[in-house]
Amino acid sequence: MIAVLSLLSALSSFAQNPQIRTTYIDLGTWAVLRLDRAGLNIPAPSVLYEPVTPGDKSQVAVLLMDPEKDYLADPVCADLSKRGYRVLCANSDVVKTQFSRDITMDGIMADVGSGVAYLRQYPGVRKVVLLGHGEGGALMSAYQNVAENGLKACRGPEKIIKCSDDVAHLIPADGVMLIDSDWGPAAMMLFSQDPAVLNEEGGQLLNPAMDMYNPANGFKPAGSSYSGEFIRKFFSAEEKRYNYLIKAAQDRMDAINAGKGHYSDNEPFFAPGAGLADVNLYAQDLRLMSHTRNAWPLLHADGSITTQIVRSVRVPAKQTSLTRSFRDGALRSTVRGFLKMYSIRTTDDYGYDEDSVHGVDWSSNYSNPPGNVQSIISPLLVMGMTGHWEYLASETIFEDAKSADKTLIFVEGASHDLTTCKECEKYPGQFGDTRKNTYDQIDRWLSQKGRFIN
Numbered sequence: 001m002i003a004v005l006s007l008l009s010a011l012s013s014f015a016q017n018p019q020i021r022t023t024y025i026d027l028g029t030w031a032v033l034r035l036d037r038a039g040l041n042i043p044a045p046s047v048l049y050e051p052v053t054p055g056d057k058s059q060v061a062v063l064l065m066d067p068e069k070d071y072l073a074d075p076v077c078a079d080l081s082k083r084g085y086r087v088l089c090a091n092s093d094v095v096k097t098q099f100s101r102d103i104t105m106d107g108i109m110a111d112v113g114s115g116v117a118y119l120r121q122y123p124g125v126r127k128v129v130l131l132g133h134g135e136g137g138a139l140m141s142a143y144q145n146v147a148e149n150g151l152k153a154c155r156g157p158e159k160i161i162k163c164s165d166d167v168a169h170l171i172p173a174d175g176v177m178l179i180d181s182d183w184g185p186a187a188m189m190l191f192s193q194d195p196a197v198l199n200e201e202g203g204q205l206l207n208p209a210m211d212m213y214n215p216a217n218g219f220k221p222a223g224s225s226y227s228g229e230f231i232r233k234f235f236s237a238e239e240k241r242y243n244y245l246i247k248a249a250q251d252r253m254d255a256i257n258a259g260k261g262h263y264s265d266n267e268p269f270f271a272p273g274a275g276l277a278d279v280n281l282y283a284q285d286l287r288l289m290s291h292t293r294n295a296w297p298l299l300h301a302d303g304s305i306t307t308q309i310v311r312s313v314r315v316p317a318k319q320t321s322l323t324r325s326f327r328d329g330a331l332r333s334t335v336r337g338f339l340k341m342y343s344i345r346t347t348d349d350y351g352y353d354e355d356s357v358h359g360v361d362w363s364s365n366y367s368n369p370p371g372n373v374q375s376i377i378s379p380l381l382v383m384g385m386t387g388h389w390e391y392l393a394s395e396t397i398f399e400d401a402k403s404a405d406k407t408l409i410f411v412e413g414a415s416h417d418l419t420t421c422k423e424c425e426k427y428p429g430q431f432g433d434t435r436k437n438t439y440d441q442i443d444r445w446l447s448q449k450g451r452f453i454n
Contacts (some may be wrong), residue, residue: 020081023048027090027114044111046090047072048122049081057084059126060452061119063173065090066136067108067185067341075435076131076418083443086125090115104340105142105367106164112143116171127452129175131442132369134390134416135188137181137397141372147172149375154366160246161253161339163366174452175379177442178397180416182390184368186344187360189331191280191352193245194273194323195237200244203272203323203330210237212281213321223316224284231288234281235351239359245271246343252335267335273323274331282352282389283317289392293355296395297409298386299441301432310395310410313386313424313431341367357396369393373401379452380406381445383438385414387421387431407445411438 027044051058062085064071070091071077077089092111112130119128132140145153146163147170154163182188196210197203212234213219218226226234249269255261282288291311298310322329333342343365350359362371370393373380380403384394391410398408413431415421420434447453 017078017082019052020078021050021052023050025088025090025118027111027118044090044092044114045072046088046115047077049077049087049089051081051084051086054124055084056453057447058086059124060446061086061088061122061125061128062131062177062446063088063090063112063115063119063128064131064133064136065092065108065112065115065139066133067092067105067139068135069133076133076439079435079439080442083439085443085446086119086122088115088119104337105139106167106340108139109143109146109167109170112139113147113167113170116147116173120171127174129177129446129452130173131177131179132181133179133418134182135185137178137369137393138184138367138372140176141178141181141369141376141397142366143170144173144176144376144378145366145372146170148377153372153375156363158361158363159366160250160343160345160364173378175381176376177381177383177445178369178373178394179381179383179438179442180385180388180390180414180418181369181382181393181397183357183360183370183393183396184344184362184365186342186365186367187357189274189342190238190242190344190346190360191282192274192276193238193242193271193331194276194279194321194329195234195241197241197273197323200248200271203325206321206323210234211321212279212284219284221316221318223286224281225287226281226285231281231351239346239348239350242344242346245274245338249335249338249343253339256335266337269331269333269335269338271331272326273329276322276329279317279319279322283319286312286314286316287354289352289357289389290354292392292395292410294395299409299411299437301412301430301434301437303437303440305409310384310386310391312389312391313413313421314388315421315423344368355392362400370396370400373397373403375402377403379403381442382406382408383441384408384410385416385418385434385438386410386412387414387424387434388416390416405451409441411441414438 345361345364384391414434
């Protein structure tokens with residue numbers, strides 16, 4: 001129903017815009033890869049936005065998709081189309097059961113492949129560029145890595161779980177844009193699961209010594225200041241618990257494969273306090289993940305760009321513990337879904353500080369952008385939004401990237417959704433229209449002569 005309403009909104013809102021033409025496309029009819037969908041006829045809805053009067057830029061088609069987000073009427077679709085590009089905004093048709101996070105990267109990559117296949121044959125399109133925002137950065141970087149390098153990209157001995165044969169023939173895009181990409185779903189869950197949990201059967205019993213919301217540990221609603229000792233103990237407990245969850249899922253997968261599972265193909269996998277998304281130390285203590293290691297271009301409100309150490313302008317997250325809630329705080333997935341999307345290998349020095357994450361093996365899962373970009377050679381644009389904590393991943397992604405043609409730029413005062421972070425401003429209008437500034441920068445990168453347009 002949400003997708004239907006979004007589709008109606010997309011088609012009605014922009015039908016009134018004389019600059020843009022919108023067309024509904026069912027990517028299900030273009031699917032060259034269908035994973036685990038025997039007997040199912042599920043549409044992959046998408047909307048193609050294109051300028052009514054095509055120009056040079058319209059030979060570039062941008063494809064947007066996300067593991068969970070509804071993109072059919074997202075503002076970026078119309079705004080990039082108004083700047084001259086064809087934009088295919090698509091939703092994944094991955095089957096979502098009653099388990100809200102039962103998602104596998106293979107299935108969503110198949111949907112991206114359908115979008116690329118459609119755009120490759122569309123009259124007037126010469127280049128296809130992927131756009132991954134937030135968790136979409138994991139999707140698009142994984143897709144391009146496998147498309148460029150084949151199954152070896154997702155089946156190496158370093159991978160906790162391997163990809164399926166169904167992603168063996170993905171069609172490469174011509175470029176990738178990672179816009180405020182996070183570290184990947186596995187790393188984000190690692191950062192956000194609650195190490196205070198004492199009983200994996202439920203979230204009611206917590207260790208007060210490991211509770212980040214305990215004032216005795218340094219928590220303050222207006223901004224926390226945790227001690228170095230607490231931070232070290234917290235990371236150690238976080239790593240220990242996540243390794244336990246991975247081992248538990250692997251054991252159940254082994255049992256399923258041996259014909260001894262509760263079901264023949266998969267099983268439910270629940271974990272209290274492991275579906276918290278934005279609940280983590282750096283969301284409360286602004287000293288953590290607060291600035292880049294090196295100087296990079298920073299886009300200001302007036303469109304000027306300076307090169308400097310880039311500092312976050314975010315404010316503390318005003319949240320309370322959700323670990324005791326099954327609906328709001330528990331991971332509700334499956335064994336296979338957890339291993340595919342959320343497993344990641346760490347080392348004893350796991351943690352993060354003011355400017356970096358350490359002790360994470362980015363190559364252990366093919367859902368991690370910092371690991372994926374190490375093997376991608378196509379042109380790459382990386383942008384970080386300083387009004388939110390995901391922005392610091394952009395530096396690591398850029399520095400790890402293999403692409404010879406790669407660009408990194410940060411947008412001052414932009415929230416994760418690209419809008420201006422009003423609560424971050426010291427005075428009204430300090431950061432200007434960050435969404436427009438972001439789209440303008442994407443436009444400049446896409447239209448640079450010789451990259452995609454001759």
